[in-house]
Amino acid sequence: MTAHELLMLEIERGQQVAGHFPSQEALHRAEMVLCGQMTPDQAFAELDAKFGL
Incomplete structure (x- = not known):
């Protein structure tokens, strides 16, 4: 698994937790x-x- 894939997995799991x-x-x-x-902005x-925030 690449470092990029590990970071994405960490993001997903962190959200789930x-x-x-x-x-x-x-x-x-x-x-x-x-x-x-893409920038955060x-x-x-x-x-x-999308959500009209």
Whole structure:
């Protein structure tokens, strides 16, 4: 398993331990931020657009 895969697994498991069960879309967004393909601000903007926060 690569370091990247381990980080993604850690993110998913951490969310589950906290009682959250992130969707594949949410995990993909986290991966995009982790890889530098999206900034955290861009990810928040996507969430704002989706949920009107």
